Amino acid sequence: MAPISIGAIIIRLIEASKIMDTVFVLTSGGPGTATETSSFYIYIKGLREFQMGYAATLSFTYLVIMIISLTIIAKVLTKLMIKE
Amino acid sequence: MEKLYKFLKYTFIILWTVFIVAPFLWAISTSFKDFQSVNSKVTYIPWLDFEPTLEGWRVLVKSPARGGVDIVEPYFNSLFVTCTASLISIVLGTLAAYALSRFTFKAGFVRNNDITFFFISQRIMPPIVLSIPFFIFLSTIGLLDSLIGLVVVYIVLLMPIAVWIMVDFFNRVPKELDETALIDGCNPYQAFYKVVLPNSIPGLIVAGMFCIIFGWIDFFFAFILTFTEVQLLPVKVVALNSSITPWWSLSASALISVAPLIIVAFIVERYLSKGNLSGALK
Numbered sequence: 216m217a218p219i220s221i222g223a224i225i226i227r228l229i230e231a232s233k234i235m236d237t238v239f240v241l242t243s244g245g246p247g248t249a250t251e252t253s254s255f256y257i258y259i260k261g262l263r264e265f266q267m268g269y270a271a272t273l274s275f276t277y278l279v280i281m282i283i284s285l286t287i288i289a290k291v292l293t294k295l296m297i298k299e
Numbered sequence: 300m301e302k303l304y305k306f307l308k309y310t311f312i313i314l315w316t317v318f319i320v321a322p323f324l325w326a327i328s329t330s331f332k333d334f335q336s337v338n339s340k341v342t343y344i345p346w347l348d349f350e351p352t353l354e355g356w357r358v359l360v361k362s363p364a365r366g367g368v369d370i371v372e373p374y375f376n377s378l379f380v381t382c383t384a385s386l387i388s389i390v391l392g393t394l395a396a397y398a399l400s401r402f403t404f405k406a407g408f409v410r411n412n413d414i415t416f417f418f419i420s421q422r423i424m425p426p427i428v429l430s431i432p433f434f435i436f437l438s439t440i441g442l443l444d445s446l447i448g449l450v451v452v453y454i455v456l457l458m459p460i461a462v463w464i465m466v467d468f469f470n471r472v473p474k475e476l477d478e479t480a481l482i483d484g485c486n487p488y489q490a491f492y493k494v495v496l497p498n499s500i501p502g503l504i505v506a507g508m509f510c511i512i513f514g515w516i517d518f519f520f521a522f523i524l525t526f527t528e529v530q531l532l533p534v535k536v537v538a539l540n541s542s543i544t545p546w547w548s549l550s551a552s553a554l555i556s557v558a559p560l561i562i563v564a565f566i567v568e569r570y571l572s573k574g575n576l577s578g579a580l581k
Contacts, residue, residue: 233425236518240537257427262523267431274428285423 221292229285253277330355330551338546355551368548370535370555377515377532378559380446384453385510389503391454392461397491399462400469401477415466421459426519429455437524444528452520457510464509468502469495508567512560532556 235254242250244259251259257277261270331351361367399415433452434443442448472495480490496503521531530538536552539545 229423235425235427236522236533239522240518254425254427258430261427261431262434271431274425274431278424278428281423281425282420 218296221289221296224292225285225289228288232281326550326554329546330554332547334547355547356555358548359551359555368535368539368552370532370552373530373532373535374555376446376529380449380453380531381511381514384450384457384514385507387450388454388458388510389461389507392458392506393465393496393503395458396462396465396469397495399466401474415462418459418462421455422463426456430519430523433520434523444525446529449521449524449529449531452524453514453517456517456520457514460509460513461506464506465499465502468499468506472498504567508563511563515556515560 358367359370437443437448480494518533
């Protein structure tokens with residue numbers, strides 16, 4: 216049971232950290248900036264205020280942070296859940 | 300103590316089911332109302348509080364000049380883009396997955412698993428990262444507001460899913476099947492096409508289902524890369540919003556955009572169980 220739930224948790228983590236369209240349609244950033252996620256912030260900077268260089272830097276940094284943190288999370292969860 | 304635990308489990312499951320199913324039921328009942336009872340008072344049960352009519356569904360095909368929402372053209376655009384992109388990405392992805400599962404690659408320190416992870420990591424990346432390069436790329440080529448540009452971008456989006464699922468599937472098809480076919484006198488192409496592929500039809504159907512679903516509901520790339528000439532379904536449904544939310548046409552449009560996915564899920568459901576490959580190697 217445990218290895219399958221690792222895969223499910225990791226996949227849902229990946230998908231949940233990418234959401235931009237739900238935030239955009241439901242609250243458009245929320246009252247003020249209350250529900251602005253990172254993806255939404257990058258979209259605003261890049262395609263609404265047209266600061267393309269800043270948005271490209273932000274997205275590249277976001278990509279690096281995502282890859283490092285998800286690799287660490289995957290390894291830690293695998294070690295925690297499979298004890299053999 | 301057992302009974303309390305069981306009671307809590309069932310209560311939680313029933314509450315969660317109500318939480319998930321209630322918006323669907325609300326949308327179904329709103330789309331059958333006539334226009335006045337949507338906004339006037341609280342009405343839920345048909346034939347008791349309001350008379351069900353089909354006016355809300357007829358609004359979907361009228362053009363905006365006569366007070367309707369024209370959803371026929373975005374529907375066909377969405378169907379074309381999703382089906383074409385899914386087909387091409389399944390074909391390319393299955394070939395790539397077969398190569399990754401059967402042959403060994405070695406380039407410096409990069410092995411098979413690294414190449415597979417490279418494919419899968421295209422899905423980890425948030426689509427924001429790709430949106431600005433794709434915008435500039437498509438506008439330089441001149442495909443910015445067209446169906447073909449969208450198909451190209453969707454292939455990039457959907458192929459990792461196909462590779463991911465099919466690599467997992469081909470790793471489970473026993474290699475002896477391949478070798479039996481090669482002994483019987485096939486070349487590797489025929490071994491793939493005539494022996495391995497008919498045995499992995501469940502995997503192909505699951506991969507196809509995922510590609511169709513992720514292609515149909517994709518709002519982000521359709522929103523950024525198309526403006527007026529080509530409109531896809533999620534963009535059109537979102538564009539119905541204005542200062543007053545049109546609950547009536549919104550619920551009918553939302554239901555009709557979800558309906559193909561429900562049909563796909565019903566058709567594919569019986570292939571989702573594993574264990575129908577164990578008798579393949581006789």
